Amino acid sequence: MKRLVVGAHYGLMDWLAQRITAIIMAAYTVIMFAATLGGVTGSREVWHAFMANGFIRFITFLFIISLCYHAWVGVRDIWMDYVKPATIRVTLHVLTLLALVGYAGWAVQIIWRLP
């Protein structure tokens, strides 16, 4: 017998989370693109100073966390659509989760280490 697993109740939560993180990232994107046009990538020194700013550092941190959560929901949706065998799918879910947590840690410590 094939059992259909539906009836989970995290649909709304994930959906909302994806929207909220999207809004955070969109705002960050606008700021960063404006900064780029403003010339913060002009030289290494300017770039370092810009990224070391407390506020920028904070929103970058927020961006990284949002990105990883957002990607988690998105990538999980992809696996849910295209990968049918449950064991492979769950494995992929776990790998995705591990990768994203790893990326988040890595990126955050880059920001942290800034002088």
Next chain:
Amino acid sequence: MHETRLTMQRTMQKHAGVFRFKDMLAAGVERIGEIEQQVARTQIKDKSKVFNTARIEALELDNLIEVAKATIVSANARTESRGAHVRDDAIDTPETPDGRNDKKWLKHTLWYREGSRLDYKPVQMKPMSVDTIELKKRAY
């Protein structure tokens, strides 16, 4: 088969349509008889056992021609107007309002397939639970 069905439809439309005429009905009975022969000879090419809509249509045609025959033979015999059966040769008189002849035709028609025989049965005028509605001329 498609053609036979169309011919049957058009014949019924023409000979037993909304307004009915004595001669047309009589000719229609003949015509439907001929088409019945045709229907008996129709064939379908599709022999598949899966969702064979051609076969469904053939079976439908079999039933339709029977209904057509029952309709036109009965209509031809009923020489009055009643409800949707409106005959040009039934005249409006005080005894037969709008050409409706209750003395002669207040009865159900029964058509039998064998020999295309007609029979009649009386109308139940005493309903079980409500009062009888008296016959009267139709008025709006």
Next chain:
Amino acid sequence: MSEMTKPRPKYLALHEIRLPLAGYASILHRVSGAGLFLMLPLLIWLLQLSLGSGHENAALFSTVTGNILVKLILLGLLWAFLHHFCMGIRILLIDIHVGVEKQQAHTSAVAVMVVSLALTLIFGLKLLGVY
């Protein structure tokens, strides 16, 4: 079921099914998202090189970003990001019931395509160091 039936074929030849433009924009949203996810390590690594102190980091950063292949990948990712960004805004608007009618949805899909390509051009030139 009592009778054994042959497994039925499914018609799902994606290249033959005509989608509205919004449908393609939507597919690209997923594709770009997946691409960005796959390329995340590269991006984080580049961030690390760009922010790391010392000569080695700076040197490696310019070598890597100087590579034409990397430049192309970055250009692709830039477009992916911008498409995902624009399409995301469109989705958010639809979520709050802005532009859910058929015609509006088409117009907004066109806008997403045009704007994301235009922005890619603007920032792509910057990326390639044209200005």
Next chain:
Amino acid sequence: MTNATRTVQFKIYRYDPDRDAKPYMQDISVELESTDRKLLDAMVKLKAQDDSISFRRSCREGVCGSDAMNINGKNGLACLAAMEGFPEGKPIVLRPLPGLPVIRDLIVDMTQFFKQYNSIKPYLINNDPPPERERLQSPEDREELNGLYECILCACCSTACPSFWWNPDKFVGPAGLLAAYRFIADTRDQATSERLDDLEDPYRLFRCHTIMNCVDVCPKGLNPTKAIGRSRK
């Protein structure tokens, strides 16, 4: 009658499990008269020519939803597709609705589709004792149901939806979700919160990514995306 005849080319998806190992495309042409206004008229002519061409049809006026199919790559009803709308000189390509198992030619197995429809309990739930007469609604409340109740369940929308293609067993699909919202929005229905609860699963309501192919193909001009969006609120 002045009936100018013309020949129209067709390419039709053919599959008869009795005869064919796998589906193939058949080229066929048919003589049409100017009175053959809709695609369905042409298809009836085609069937008169070769009675093995199989497709569902019934009311021929866009009410029953039987003759939904993939017409030149886009889902629609054959009875509503005007012949003059097709580009001249190009064959008209007819295929079954995508993503559902093909029983034969253009006839698909709709079981999955109706299972999803059934899963949203498409009937009024009201536990109050029935009143003497009907359960009344104000004209404003009734207004809410416009654009929802008109669905004819032809499955054009759900079979144009990629989310439904990948998860027909789990995702309710646009038609089902439209119907779900039809009852959620009904002031006479008392199961609103149960209905919403039931949809909360990530596979059921939230598989919709507002791709909006459903809106594009609906032959009745309905908007499942809008209904889905409202359900989420």
